[in-house]
Amino acid sequence: MIIVESLTKKFGSNTILENINLKLEKGKIYGFVGQNGSGKSVLFKMIAGFMSPTQGKIKVNNMQIGKDRDFPESCGIIIESPGFINNLSGFKNLKVLADINGIITDNKIKEYMKFFGLNPDDKKKVKDYSLGMKQKLGLIQALMEDQEILILDEPMNSLDEETVVKVRKLLKEIKHKKIILLSSHNKEDIEELCDVIYQVKDRTIKMIESIA
Numbered sequence: 101m102i103i104v105e106s107l108t109k110k111f112g113s114n115t116i117l118e119n120i121n122l123k124l125e126k127g128k129i130y131g132f133v134g135q136n137g138s139g140k141s142v143l144f145k146m147i148a149g150f151m152s153p154t155q156g157k158i159k160v161n162n163m164q165i166g167k168d169r170d171f172p173e174s175c176g177i178i179i180e181s182p183g184f185i186n187n188l189s190g191f192k193n194l195k196v197l198a199d200i201n202g203i204i205t206d207n208k209i210k211e212y213m214k215f216f217g218l219n220p221d222d223k224k225k226v227k228d229y230s231l232g233m234k235q236k237l238g239l240i241q242a243l244m245e246d247q248e249i250l251i252l253d254e255p256m257n258s259l260d261e262e263t264v265v266k267v268r269k270l271l272k273e274i275k276h277k278k279i280i281l282l283s284s285h286n287k288e289d290i291e292e293l294c295d296v297i298y299q300v301k302d303r304t305i306k307m308i309e310s311i312a
């Protein structure tokens with residue numbers, strides 16, 4: 101479970117989020133919607149341990165992020181454009197990341213690449229990948245280790261329609277064993293996928309029934 105308690109985030113005198121309280125449980129996809137600059141990515145970065153709150157706490161499975169642990173223990177993340185090693189192929193990039201934890205085989209990486217329509221044997225360097233191909237790699241690195249928490253900030257960006265349909269189906273299939281946080285400017289993604297929708301607006305986060 102993810103618990104956000106009395107969380108405030110300021111940059112200098114600019115308050116982005118104020119006194120936020122959330123409880124996010126396994127088995128659900130939580131959608132976060134809101135205008136550009138409303139604070140969705142900032143919230144996600146704090147839950148991922150990439151940024152600290154100004155006040156308040158984030159607890160993941162009873163561990164306070166930034167105190168008991170630097171990062172949540174089992175978390176797949178795609179926030180903004182993921183950084184890759186430009187001179188390596190897609191497979192080699194994923195392999196470098198997979199080797200950090202050493203919990204998945206090369207075959208698992210290849211399966212994911214094929215699922216996303218990327219050829220694992222393609223020697224093309226990531227610097228020559230299209231935007232959508234890079235986004236697919238970003239999604240694969242977030243998903244491939246079957247982590248318990250998925251933080252997906254605009255995961256469908258630059259993806260073609262066929263891939264969007266596949267990703268939606270996959271998220272629905274795996275959500276029972278995960279806590280999934282998803283932000284999207286696409287109404288259909290949010291309404292089709294999310295069990296709970298939060299609107300981030302005017303420094304607060306409110307649950308809403310559907311997108312207006």
Ligand SMILES: Nc1ncnc2c1ncn2[C@@H]1O[C@H](COP(=O)(O)OP(=O)(O)OP(=O)(O)O)[C@@H](O)[C@H]1O
Binds near residue numbers: 140141
């Ligand atoms: N490191 C930082 N330093 C100063 N201000 C920041 C920093 N990171 C984010 N901000 C500000 O925090 C606010 C929220 O940004 P955030 O990226 O969370 O918006 P968002 O809701 O994800 O927007 P979008 O829909 O455009 O992705 C913005 O005003 C942004 O400029």
